[in-house]
Amino acid sequence: MRTPPAVSPTPAAASRTPLRGRAALVAVALAAVGSSMLVGAPSAAARPAQDTTQFKGVNWADPRDNFADDLLQLSGLSTTDTYRQTYAKATRVIAAFRANLGANTVRLPINPYTVNGAYWKSYRGVIDAASDQGFKVIVSYWEGTGPRKDGFIDDEATYWPMWKTVVKAYKNDERVYFEPMNEPHGYTDTQWADIAAKWLDTYKSVPRNRVFVSGAGYNDHVTTVCADPRLKGTYLSLHHYGFWKEYATYDQWVADLKVRIGDCANRTVADEFGAPMTTGLNYDKATPDDNFVNYVQAVTDTFRELKMGSVYWPGLRTDDIYSIQKLVGPPSRPWLETTNQSGADRLAWAWGRGKPVGK
Template identity: 40%
Template sequence: MLSALLTVIALVVIQGVNSPTTHAATNQFHGVNWANPNDNFVTGNLVPVGLSTSDSYATTYTKATAILKGFQSLGANTVRLPFNAATTSGSWWGSYTAAWDAASALGMNVVVAPWLQGGTVSDTTSFYTMWDTVINKYSGNSNFYFDIMNEPYAYSATNLTNFEAAWLARYPGLPRGRVIVPGLYSDTNLCTVGADSRLSGTLLSIHIYGMFGDSHTTEAGWVTDFQNALCGYASRAVLTEFGVPMNTGVNYNGPKDGNNDLSYLYGITDTVRSLGMGSILWTGVKQATQTQGPGPCENASCAITTLNGSGTNLSLSITDQSGLDRLQYGWGLTNNAGGGSGGGGTAGILRGVGSNRCLDVPGAATANGTLLNIWDCNGGANQQWTYQSNGELQVYGNKCLDIPAHATTAGTRVQIYDCNGGTNQQWNLNSNGSVVGRESGLCLDVTGSGTANGTAVEIWTCSGNSNQQWTRQ
């Protein structure tokens, strides 16, 4: 994303038209951007969160696989990855390609895009040398999609479409259905690129944000702006960037109108779902210790997950469950339309991987202090857990999975208790299946790796064993 959008948003609105928007054929893209910690506008190597230029190809591949599987656990089948001239010309390229290869090996769609300083090509020779390197290596891989340039900024409509047509002419053997052509005004308007016959057969990239001068307190306002920017070309469009802060405590399952961020996220996700458009969130993951970057929607604020672990033992935890609910609804993966005043996602069971039994409140008790165990999954209300945006796991709508007296000792039994927002009631659901107490740092554990009905559930030092792995269903 680009803070310069502040200066072009008015032009986007002027260029918008009220053309009817046709149904898209791009909903094969359900994805996230995997970005450099503080955005991708850097002159040196681009190194996505969790990777390091000191890592070998093999180490990068292992790390990337863990992170990408975390994205897949969200429902993502697409990852958008950055590069620049420095990245493709130095020693890091040999290791960085491991992340690209790992994504392809997992069967993901891989969208690759160059980030340029100032949003313009200042050195055409360097630009094409960079692209030659990428296309020579990956043009034969049908999982790869080539986004000509992220957020072209300093171009007139004529200059941009001429540049894009020249790019296509340079690579005539590349299937046009795997080329993504950026829109005008930093990817925010498709009127000109959609109408240019020289660009026919390509996909079109569009970005939209709710924090660069455009603001609405109703979903309808955002839907109008978005459809105007599509200019009737939704059938070829992919929303390759959109995002909203995930660290402000906003409940994105709340009422659709009255708050700009809420209305924006409803408007965008409802639109891509209704049109069958692909969408790729900005961004997929942030570092656990990362502070806010220079812009209003960097990894530290807008990432849907947080990276946990060290070395190659990595996993992701959800930053805001209500934000993920909206993302998954937009992808068409769930039917949780939201719009109410609830605080979280859809209720479901927590099934132990090792035991194949469910986290259970014995006897369907509702008393504070009732200790939990595992039991045959039966769909009862005492086995229905809802993960809230603040990290609570609620049962019955008002009782929370609780560690008594804020204990942090391994072996402490877990219980239910009135939800109170305490840190002893906050949990991270990680991509490796672990459920980790935010205060204790310990994992939800089936005692002694038991599998029998009635086996106690406790917290214990995280080991990665199957008695500490749970699936939400």
Template identity: 45%
Template sequence: MTIRQSIRRVLLSAVTAVTVVPLAVAAGAAPAGAATNQFRGMNWAVLGDNFSTGPLVLHGLSQSDSNATVRAKANALYDDMAAIGVNTVRLPINTHTVGTAWWENYRGAIDAATARGFRVILAYWEDGAASGGRITNLAAWNTMWSRVTYLYGANTNVYFEPMNEPHGYSSAEWRTVAANWMSYHYSAVPARTLIGGTGYSQDLRDICTDSRFNGTLLSFHHYAFFYSAMTYDQFRGHIQTRLGSCASRAVVTEFGAPMSTGLNYADAGSTDNFVRHIRAVTQVMRDNRMGGTYWPALGGKPTGSSGFDYYSMFSLTGSGTNLNLAVRNASGRDRIRYGWGL
């Protein structure tokens, strides 16, 4: 999510509605084809967002934490996530984290998750929003991914997403970049690779029909602030259209809405655009037996002077390794669980 998008998501929620043109891969090397609802997840992000030219320090962690401390903190948070049905966490990586001293400690968050049987999606975030949705240093990017796939290529609980929201590339450019990545990083088996849709990962149709990605999973993003306001039915049609014919191997790796403002996501008759959107996304997920990783569990871009992203599902309390998460919106939690098929 970019700075511009964070501003747009507040402004566009009130825009007048417009007319819109209208699966499981088991961990390991099973074919990507039937459904993806084994991914019941959330994003754990940096407070301030993951676009950074420095090391990625997730919300709740400190760069002074040892590997053991990171693992202990992560396990405390994963316990609370698991209590609502989470079994997957999507974590960011970048070229300023992997291969550094901090990386050896950051890996505690990955290893704590896989040790308990969680799936982990490792996704590359570009070097700051100012880089325009493009990889700024291809050599460093490939070096980063070589390290990551060497370490985790044989771990069937770890999945690889070459790039988050590759919006700086045309469709043809991005598909070439992604295909080259797959050829180069052969340790990342296709069935555990998620190729992002075009734009802000918001359209899967070109990826879906490109035979170079037949064996992969697909990463899909959908937010209300991407678009003008819609009815519930318009949102459902729009989401299904953007999935193309590949819903069976798509994971909604980002979707979210305010969780701290008291919205009622159980209200089927709501006229609130965010409520209609979340209800539509989760219905499409459930209808297609699709998995999803909500944005975010914690972290993200603070809203106003609040000190937290108002999309975040949890509030964080505690100190040291004694960390606790509390759900901000029970109806939002329940609707996300509904989308997961629970």
């Protein structure tokens, strides 16, 4: 989500479809397309890698920016779809993310309405379809909307059971990662670290190298969660947006990003960053007078330099000028088209491909 801070932030089992059944589903869908740690020093198996470049991804969002007091409905899907229908549509969308962008990771929202009721069976089709195609899946909790959109967990009486259900379903799927909360800006840095530590203690069965601890505030700095020994062994998620400043130069954007990361780049994934993609901006060309061009070139260069993974916001969200993909084709057989090739070029560069452009 792209809700700006009030001021510019500063650093301070539910039965899963049997494997053979899912394999059959993925074969059908692809044919239609076209062919783990406790407090203390982490063990080698539970320690994040020395860089996070394995995460090359996009967010797939509800048109409402994922803030909802009801069922989440990802762009291109329907809450009335069965598991099989959801799985088939999601298979095509995930395949398009890979074909068009070279992505291997997708970040998805959850909330208690979606998980704690009957729709969870269908919604799991999205997670399963992505995992079955080899995608890494980051599952993140979003709060509600209106007065509930305040940076706090809406209702702990439904929040913890939600995560119990999700963890039970996916703790043994090594491709699924858990992000306890998106942008916990209602809490102080210390309060948020306490909640993240409680999450880890509650779900000890989840390896720490499959947990993304959000940076404090609007995920806008990871320095405090990085320094907390209780959170060792986890990945850290950072959000960073160009609209946080009216204007900054390329060098100023590089400096702004680096101070939010501190010396924690080897654990950090930028799982939200984005800029307008449908307004005709050319991110392949140096345009020093344009804030967003400066921003996109700066952050993608920096992610590559620091060997950081990144997950663009959004890969797909209906009616969002930031969306780098748009839906095409019939609703029952969705496919995607790229909205800005220069934006896709910059993603490829951040992900270690392509050639330097823009500067």
